[in-house]
Amino acid sequence: MQIMKVDPRALKENPDRMRQTKSSPQADALMLATIKAVGIVQPPVVAPESGGGNGYIIDAGHRRVRLAIAAGLDEIEILVVDAANDNGAMRSMVENSVREALNPVDQWRGIERLVALGWTEEAIAVALALPARQIRKLRLLANVLPAMLEQMALGDMPCEQHLKIIAAATEVEQGEVWKAHKPKKGDTAAWWSIANALTKKRMYAKDASFGDDLREAYGIAWVEDLFAPADQDGRYTTNVEGFLGAQHEWMTSNLPKRGALVEVNSWGQPELPKKATQVYGKPSKSDHAALYLDREGKVQTVHYRMPEASKPKGGVATDADGAIDDARDLAPKARPDVTQKGHDMIGDFRTDALHDALGRAPIDDDTLMALLVLAFAGQNVRVDSGAEGGFHAGKRFTRHAVTLFDEDGKLTADRDTLRIAARSVLIDALSCRRGMSNSGLVARLAGEAIGADAYLPNMGSEEFILCLSRQAMEASCAEAGVQLRPKVRETRASLIEHFATEHFVHPSARFAPGVDETLEWLRAGASPGDTAADADAENDGLAAEHGVDAVHDHSREDTADDETGGQDPVDDHGDKHRDFEERAAA
Structure with a gap:
């Protein structure tokens, strides 16, 4: 390694230099003024020309050499180093990255050059102090249309999510979309519109209920999503039809007892059978299960309860849905007051x-x-x-x-x-x-x-x-x-x-409900097993918890029980309902 003076015009540019994106005219003007005033502070790094030549190849400092020529300097100092076996690829990459971060396109070009020279992704990550995952993300730019890369190299980069969508599309698809959304000269690209036009519905492996047998039968191939969090299964497929078909076949083969497949409405909610009531708590053995696919293609299960068949007044038979088997049922119904x-x-x-x-x-x-x-x-x-x-x-x-x-x-x-x-x-x-x-x-x-x-x-x-x-x-x-x-x-x-x-x-x-409607709700909310004795016991426990002595006088109830042969105490909830009915009747 030595420092020597040479004519900047005698130095040769390295065609494989890392930073190929042009700097702004303002930045060039500032450096040119600095060089004219104080010269070049940091000498460019050069290496002897390979193949027996007598010249020097610039490893780092192309812009400084170019502006020194523009400033009219006859000589500049250079730092001569030994030629590297990779033609200075890694040295140029590191020097440019440390001095000023390369834009992603230049980073990707440098990484691809290093890979071609035999560097592994892991070795590049260690040398550049970058996560290996970041190296793999940058290599996705290899799937981006060259015309889009040129736009990105100008500093007009899409966000990570949009870049992910663009890189996942084929070159033909990118070309068609770019033709329709290509910006005018000097304008920025509408990356959101481009990504939206290239967006494909993805179905994720983590949402699949089927196994490898159905996956192969429906021609589903998982693709690794490199942008997904490292601790999550990011595999996906754009074969939506095949994914949903495999899910449906799995549901058909795994229907539980009293189970059925149902469709979903426009809000993504299951369409239960007519007169069915969804069960939100723990289902009973007589309840039914409805399997359906949500908007993400995941298998979901809800339980519902069908009303019991009843016999209406007059002895007219009803079917399983409670419909009256009578000619009167076929008469046209009057339009309701409100639609x-x-x-x-x-x-x-x-x-x-x-x-x-x-x-x-x-x-x-x-x-x-x-x-x-x-x-x-x-x-x-x-x-x-x-x-x-x-x-x-x-x-x-x-x-x-x-x-x-x-x-x-x-x-x-x-x-x-x-x-x-x-x-x-x-x-x-x-x-x-x-x-x-x-x-x-x-x-x-x-x-x-x-x-x-x-x-x-x-x-x-x-x-x-x-x-x-x-x-x-x-x-x-x-x-x-x-x-x-x-x-x-x-x-x-x-x-x-x-x-x-x-x-x-x-x-x-208006808010006020009918008396019958309120009574029905009160009856449904009262548990038949809740007796006055149970309520007193619960009150005793609550009183004891708060340090209060609870006193009850059941002498009258006990006497009544003795006279009626030991009947159960009166249901306190029933008393309340009867009181409410009497007040409503009055």
Whole structure:
């Protein structure tokens, strides 16, 4: 290794140099001014020309040599080193990487050159202090269309996810998409649009229930996803049809007893048989199992329960679905007062009004606590439980719970904070929207308790009025004092015009449920095995837990039992239901 002075014009460029991307004109102008002022501070590295030549090949410093010539220098200092057996490939790679990071395209070109010279990916990773996985990712650029590589070399790089999608496509596919999305000169490429056009649905091996026999039968070949986390199975296939076919065949061969294959609706939910009720808890032996494929192609199982066949009044037989085998069943049915879309709108109206009332209406603390208990009885609530058959809710309520603790991790006693958290939990839990989020009757009972009817919007819009049957619309006209017109559309227009300045709430949208509906819900929620004695025993345990002496007087019940021959104590839940019925009748 020696330092000597030479004419920069006598040095020869290395055609295999690592950094091939041109620097910006601003950077070149700055270096040129520096060279004119103080000369070259760091001498370029050169090696003797191979093959018996007398010249020198530049290993590092092509830009410095080029700008020294532009500055008109007759001589510059150079550092002469021995020629390497790889023609200086690794030395040039390391020098450029340490001085200024190479862009990914130049890195990839250097890596490919080193691989061609016999370097392994692991050895390159050790020499460059990079993970071997990063080396494999960069080598994916070998699958990128050359025209796209030229754009990337200008500094216009796609994000990692988009690059992954582009590299996974064939060169023909990339060429067609690039032709349609090629940017104008000086503009950046719309990599999102390019990746979106090349996106293919992927089905992952971790979601497959079938084995290698079905995989081979359906021609499925797994491809390793190098961009997936190292600790996950990232294998996938774009043979979607084959993957789904293998999944279906596996489900058919592995149907459980009382099991069936079902389709999914547009929301990805299973279409259960007519009149079936989904079982969310632990299924019984008489329940059915429905197998289906979700949107990711995974096999999912839900359980459902079919209603028992019943015999209607008059002795008319019913089939397994409970349909009456009678000519009367074939008669055309009258149109319901409100269409399904109308009920969807009512569900949204109710939910928005309920949430508005929960956020603003005056609610005393006792009612607030009662509403919390009521909310968690909703059919849309899933709660993690240590008991068997517990449900999963994720972290929906966690963000409210954390507000109840101070910075020292102690539960706050601030009443305002508690009230705000309670209202927020209720807003998240209670819903009248149709579908999986519907809380059912409890949301309507809660809305009635806090006067949420006052927060319902004006439903006199054309969109909602169109959801009403003729009979329902005429009833609304009679109630509002709107005169009926000869034609239905004229009556509808008059009703809409009337409610443009009036507030209209359809009776079916009000929160208060019918007495029979509430009674049925109360009966369904009462367990037949819960007796007064059981309740007292439970209260004794709770009282003891809190250090309170529980005193019960059962002398009257014991006397009644003796007189009736030792009958079981009166069911406390039954008393409550009878009291409710008597009050409702009154």
